[in-house]
């Protein structure tokens with residue numbers, strides 16, 4: 761009964777293929793999630809304490825601010 765073993769082999773290969781593609785997808789999703797957390801990385805303004813994305817924060821000498829106006833208020 762060679763065909764029986766062949767069938768098992770095909771099923772096994774299919775299972776491995778599905779498992780590998782699922783793992784690839786999981787890695788892809790994890791990377792995407794990491795990217796998202798990087799994008800929405802928030803920090804408070806030193807002057808008004810409002811949460812602002814780090815990429816949009818105005819950097820001062822003593823910290824970051826939501827706007828240049830608050831930077832000038834806190835660090836004249």
Ligand SMILES: [Zn+2]
Pocket residue numbers: 805806807808809810825826827830
């Ligand atoms: Zn502010």
